Amino acid sequence: MKHFFNIAKIITSISVMMLMTLGTVFGIEGVEKNNIQKFDSKPIKGESNGQERFVSIDFNNVDLNVFIKFISELSGKNFVVDDRVKGKVTIISPAKISEKEAFKVFESVLEVHGYSTVEAGEVIKIVSSPDARTKNVETYLTDEGAESTDKLVTQLIPLKYADANEIKQLFAPLVSKNSVILAYTQTNMLIVTDIYSNIQRLLRILSAVDVTGIGREITIIPLESADSSKLVKLLETVFKKENPAVKKKSENGREIAFVADERTNTIVLLASEADTLRVKRLIRMLDKDVPRGKENIHVYYLEYANAEELAKVLQMLPSKTETADAKGKKAPPVVSGTTKITADKATNSLILMADKDDYLTMEEIIRKLDIPRSMVYIECLIMEVNVEKGFELGTEWVAGEDFTLGSKDWIAGGGFGGKGQYSNIGNLVATANAGAATFPAGYSMGVFGETIKVGDMTFASLGALINAMKSDKDVHILSTPQIITTDNEEAVITVGSNVPYLTKTGTTSSSETYNNYEYKDVGFTLKVTPQISKDGLVRLKIYQEINKLDQAAISQLNTGEITPTTLKRTIETTVIINDKNTIAIGGLIDDSITKSESAVPCLGSVPLLGYLFKSISESGEKTNLYFFLTPHVIRGPEDSETMKNNKKADIEKLMKEGRIKMYGGSSGQLHSDDENMGKN
Structure with a gap:
């Protein structure tokens, strides 16, 4: 239920009696004995549009409702009061105030009690402040302005x-309890609903x-x-690091x-001054x-x-952005994680994208790695020796036994025990005249010094041994390859042929015979990787x-009985x-069987009867494969020149002996009078 107070003229005596009953005293230009309100007709200073009364309250x-009725009579305004409006009012006002100021006091009293006035046409509603926010409250813009009151308004x-x-x-902490403050970011505006006096305080702040x-x-x-574009990335790194503080600001x-504008090479910046x-x-x-530079x-x-x-090596260097490993240890930082390394194969150069400090670090590493590596010249001898031939070598064979290195001149290992007289590997050059060891029948391995002793003879090098053995019918030299390679680089020598063999024979529908062949690689392959x-x-x-x-x-293959068999030794x-x-x-033993046939001409080819005029013999031979290898370290141009001069001297010696001849012209081709020598 709501009360309606009319502004109709109320008899002064009734008002005076009511106010005396309530214990209220009003004075206008003085207070009479019977506390009857008088009005001063003296105009307000500065007012020119009429006279205004002053009143002491x-x-x-x-009771709050009685006070509301009094203000209604004093101001001549109509009020609609919510039935929930209750409370007591105490006002101490020794000084005189105008009617307009009295109405402001009225609004302040309502605000203290949690109520507000809301104008609705010719009447003023008095409701609770929370309800007033949703009513038709007055709305102002900052530049419109209004008198300071405790009236509830909305300010933009x-x-x-x-x-x-x-x-x-x-x-937020400065507005009233029941007030509302909103932020409208599209126009960067605040919307505040509060008593106007508090809003004015906020505006001053x-x-x-x-x-x-x-x-x-x-x-x-x-x-x-x-x-x-590059500068924007750098600026974003500097000013927008990913951390919670920056995210909150965002x-x-x-x-x-x-924003980078590549067309004009400009940067568009949005930031505070x-x-x-x-x-x-x-x-x-x-x-x-x-x-x-x-x-x-x-x-x-x-x-x-x-x-x-x-x-590839430089890319594996630890960087400053690498995380700790599983054990919690972290590799020492060498270069930053933004460093890029690219290889240009055509110019054999490195393209480095790095700052000054990182480049100096990598340059030092590159300088230490970009050095001339030593080379190794390798002489090899591969030969087969008849097992029945006594082939004594001036070395001792060991099988995992302890031995001393002396002055670091010797080292060996592997194989079966031999018949040598040595208790350890010593300087075989100094003991070249000592007893010799015989190669065992099984796999074995040993080391010579700078000379090689076979039987009672000592050879200065593999070349000398080759020259001595090439005329021995019990020794078959398979290959004497020589190659030069860089330290820690694999060298490969392959000598052989691609042999066809028959895999299938058939007849077509037109009675034509066809054969299918496959090819097998046969020959010799040597792979050596030296490390100095x-x-x-x-x-x-x-x-x-x-x-x-x-x-x-192969002989059986010619009759169509079986396919060829490849013998492989590694x-x-x-x-x-x-x-x-x-x-x-x-110690690599090979059994070979040789068949030979002798027959009387013509009669030996007669079917069946031909066997009476021919003889077939079959002989077997066991051979032992020996492999000799001598490395020569070439550490610089001087060693290389020495090696070249030695080989040149060997060729000149062979030419003097007539073993090789030089053709006329500038081709530089060599002619061999000895088939084996030509191969070697």
């Missing part, structure tokens, strides 16, 4: 520089807060030397935004010509190392393979020997 514990506050969300957070340098502005920054609209100054200052420092892209031309292989140590030792990783067709199978080992020493490996 003193209320002591008066457009902001010039400050961000609406930030000002909302700033004003805002005048000091909403100043230049707070909001964001758009700035176009042209560049002279720097690239806009949500509030205070982040710094960069203060941040804009910081960005401009940094851009001025970065937008400069890079002095020649100080660019981030460097080209390093290699002299000895392989660019592609070295690039600082002490002059050479580590050799050896793989040797010999493939040949079984002659017995050796794979790793040894460590001194420079110019010889490693000998033996």
Whole structure:
């Protein structure tokens, strides 16, 4: 239920009696004894549009509804009062105030009790403040202005520089309990519903807060030397690091935004005035010509190392961005994670994208790796020896036994126990006249010094041994390959042929016979990988393979009985020997069967009866495969020149002996009078 107070003229005496009953005293230009209200006709100073009365108000514990009725009579305004409006009013006012000011006091009393006035046409509603927010409250813009009252109003506050969300957070503790403050970011405006006197206080605070340098502005920054896209990435790294603090600013609209315009090589910046100054200052420092030789892209031309292989090594260097491993240990940082390394195969160079510090670090590493590597010249001898021939070699065979190295001149290992008289591997050169060891029938391996002793004879090198053995009918030299390779690089020698063999014979529908052939690689393959140590030792990783067709199978193949059989013998080992020493490996036994046939001409080919006029014999032979290998370390041009002169001297010696002849002309071809010598 709501009460309606009419402004109809109320008899003064009735009002006086009511106010006396309530204990209320009104005085106008003085208070009479019977506390009857009088009105002063003296106009307000500065007013020209009529006279206004002054009144002194003193209320002591008066019912709020009675006070509302009094103000209605005093101001002549109509009120609609919610039946929930209750309370007591006490006002102490020793000074005289005007009627207009009395109405402001009335609004303040309502605000203290949690009520507000809402104008609705010719009447004024008095409702609770929370309900008043949704009623037809007066709405003002900042520049419209109004007198300071405790009336509930809605104020629209457009902001010039400050961000609406930030000002909302700033004003939230300053508004009344039942007030509302909203931020409208599209127009950067605040909407505040509160008593107008408090809104005026907020506006005074805002005048000091909403100043230049707070909001964001758009700035176009042209560049002279720097690239806009690259510079934007750098600026984003500096000003927008991914951390919670920056993310919070971004949500509030205070982040710094960069956009690169590649067409005009400019940067579009959205930031506050203060941040804009910081960005401009940094851009001025970065937008400069890079002095020649100080660019981030460097080209390093290699002299000895392989660019592609070295690039892989450098890319495996630990960087500053690598995380700890499973054990919690972290590799020491060498270069930053942004460093890029690319190999140019055509020029054998490295393209490095790195800053100055990282480049200096990698340059030092490259300089230490880009060095001339030593080379190894390898002499090999592969021969088959009849098992029945006594082939004594001046070395001792060991099988995992302990032995001393002496002065680091000797090292050996592997194989079966031999018949030698040595208790350990010593300097065989110094003991060349001592007892000799005989190669065992099984697989074995040993090491010579710089000379090779066979039986009672000592040979200075593999070449001398080859010359001595080439005329021995019990020794068949298969190959004497020679090759030179770089330290820690594999060298491969392959000598052989691709042999066809019949796999299928058939007849077509037209009674034509056809044959299908396949091919097999037969011959000799040697793979050697040397590794040179600082002490002059050479580590050799050896793989040797010999493939040949079984002659017995080939003879049967001609009759169409079976397909050919390939005999394969391989050796794979790793040894460590001194420079110019010889490693000998033996014990690969091969059984060969040779068939021979002799017949009386013509009669021996007669079917059936021909067997009476011919004889067939079959002989077998066992051969032992021996493999000799001598490395010669070439550490520089002097060693290379010495090696060349030695080989040249060998050729000249053979020419003097008539073993090779030089054809006329400039072809430089050699002619061999000896088939074996030509092969060797």
